[in-house]
Amino acid sequence: MYMRKNLPTDSIDPLLAYFDRLIPLDTAEKELVAAHFHPRLFRKRQYALQEGDLCNQFYFVLRGCLRMYKIDDKGSTHILQFAAENYWINDLGSFHGLRASELNIDALEDTVVLQISRDDLITLYLQAPKFDRIFRVLVENSFVRLQERLLQNISSTAEERYRSFLEVYPYLVSRLSQVQIAAYLGITPEFLSRLRNRRTQTRKP
Numbered sequence: 001m002y003m004r005k006n007l008p009t010d011s012i013d014p015l016l017a018y019f020d021r022l023i024p025l026d027t028a029e030k031e032l033v034a035a036h037f038h039p040r041l042f043r044k045r046q047y048a049l050q051e052g053d054l055c056n057q058f059y060f061v062l063r064g065c066l067r068m069y070k071i072d073d074k075g076s077t078h079i080l081q082f083a084a085e086n087y088w089i090n091d092l093g094s095f096h097g098l099r100a101s102e103l104n105i106d107a108l109e110d111t112v113v114l115q116i117s118r119d120d121l122i123t124l125y126l127q128a129p130k131f132d133r134i135f136r137v138l139v140e141n142s143f144v145r146l147q148e149r150l151l152q153n154i155s156s157t158a159e160e161r162y163r164s165f166l167e168v169y170p171y172l173v174s175r176l177s178q179v180q181i182a183a184y185l186g187i188t189p190e191f192l193s194r195l196r197n198r199r200t201q202t203r204k205p
Contacts, residue, residue, distance in 0.1 A: 029128050036120040042107040049105040055094035057115045064111025079184040158187050
């Protein structure tokens with residue numbers, strides 16, 4: 001039985017199941033996961049990363065929701081990503097480039113994550129090469145999602161972006177505020193309200 005001494009309050013099973021869907025792990029590799037991932041609770045509105053700091057953790061969300069965002073010079077918030085249950089989040093540029101982050105990550109709800117530091121991740125790579133392949137897939141998937149998001153922003157209407165958001169994040173619609181959804185879509189809350197009203201009217205018999 002693999003060890004869970006570092007995980008006294010939250011099960012590591014969701015993370016192991018996630019890895020197994022990519023590349024199945026053996027018992028020794030599961031023990032490595034238990035030894036190098038650590039649980040952490042972020043209270044609502046607590047920062048996991050602040051602009052100017054070095055991103056030194058990779059987060060896997062067990063429950064709750066984190067967001068990654070940028071505040072521009074005018075004080076407007078631009079949300080790049082939401083990460084709820086079974087999703088990953090971190091600033092890849094800061095994490096891999098060892099440079100100060102230009103982004104913020106905070107908790108929209110009380111959120112429990114399993115986190116791994118950059119040093120521990122490198123240790124995993126050295127002790128079991130399978131993890132190098134797993135995290136390469138994670139980074140590749142993140143890059144693909146970023147490309148899709150950029151294409152959406154330059155070629156889709158606000159209504160199309162909202163429809164895509166509902167398809168990608170259906171489980172978050174009731175958990176996010178209108179302001180948060182609008183900041184992700186790059187529109188004003190007032191325009192989002194009009195989009196929602198238009199969809200409601202269209203559905204009426």
